[in-house]
Every structure is written in structure tokens, then in C-alpha cells.
Amino acid sequence: MAKTSRRTFLQQSALITAWCCAGGTGSLTSCGVTRPAVADTAEDDQGLYVPLSAAEGKNSMLVRSRRFDEPLLLMRRADGTWQALLMRCPHKGCTVVQRNDKLVCPCHGSEFTPEGQLLKGPARQPLTSFPVTATSKHLEVRF
Numbered sequence: 001m002a003k004t005s006r007r008t009f010l011q012q013s014a015l016i017t018a019w020c021c022a023g024g025t026g027s028l029t030s031c032g033v034t035r036p037a038v039a040d041t042a043e044d045d046q047g048l049y050v051p052l053s054a055a056e057g058k059n060s061m062l063v064r065s066r067r068f069d070e071p072l073l074l075m076r077r078a079d080g081t082w083q084a085l086l087m088r089c090p091h092k093g094c095t096v097v098q099r100n101d102k103l104v105c106p107c108h109g110s111e112f113t114p115e116g117q118l119l120k121g122p123a124r125q126p127l128t129s130f131p132v133t134a135t136s137k138h139l140e141v142r143f
């Protein structure tokens with residue numbers, strides 16, 4: 001798995017923070033925003049479909065799925081592929097947030113890498129990730 005540099009992660013975090021706090025189409029539970037992050041996503045039994053136009057020029061974005069209370073963080077890897085992380089802490093289910101160069105659970109302090117790997121407990125598992133396929137029209141998150 002490609003590693004994200006600290007600089008890249010911070011840039012991505014800043015984008016997400018600005019996106020969320022600007023009240024645009026972004027959504028982070030910690031910001032208290034509950035509307036869909038990308039208005040025209042579609043979803044069926046197999047997955048979530050994010051228009052490529054929504055991802056244009058971005059290395060990361062938060063999207064909502066009706067399957068989860070927490071957002072999904074879509075991040076572009078260094079090799080250009082995408083990954084989706086469910087921002088739900090595997091310890092007791094709090095919403096994970098981005099802090100500096102980590103994904104952090106505000107409830108009991110578990111920490112994860114930008115790729116969702118466990119750095120520090122009490123969680124014992126990584127964040128849940130889902131495969132993402134880029135087609136000519138969409139990023140498809142497969143559940």
C-alpha cells in the first residue's frame with residue numbers, strides 16, 4: 001500500500017477542513033453538518049457512486065452513505081488510485097476526525113494512519129476500508 005507523506009496528508013486535511021467549515025457541500029460529523037457531502041451521489045445494493053466531476057482536482061473528500069452514520073473519507077493514493085475509509089472508530093463507534101497527520105478518535109484517543117492503520121489503542125483494529133474503482137463517470141465505492 002502506498003504511504004501518504006506527512007505533507008500530502010496535511011494538504012488533504014486542510015482541504016477537507018476548509019471544505020467542511022466553509023459549509024459548502026462538505027460534511028464532517030464533528031462540524032455538526034449532516035447533509036450529504038456530495039449532493040448527487042447515487043447508491044444501490046452494491047455501492048456508492050460519486051461523480052468523477054466531484055473528485056476533479058481533489059485528493060480527498062468526505063461523502064455520505066445511507067448505510068452509515070459516519071462519513072466515508074475518500075482519499076487518492078500516491079499511485080492515483082482511491083481508497084475509502086469509514087470514519088467510525090472500531091473501539092466503540094465514535095466518529096474519527098482528522099488531527100494533524102493522523103485520524104484520531106476523540107472519545108478514548110485511538111489513533112490511525114491516513115490509510116486507516118491502527119497506531120494507538122484502545123482500538124484493536126484498523127478503520128474499515130472499502131475498495132474504490134474509478135470508471136469513466138464515477139468513483140465506485142464497493143461495500
Ligand code: FES
Nearest residue numbers: 089091092105108
Ligand atoms: S470509541 Fe474510539 S477509542 Fe473508544
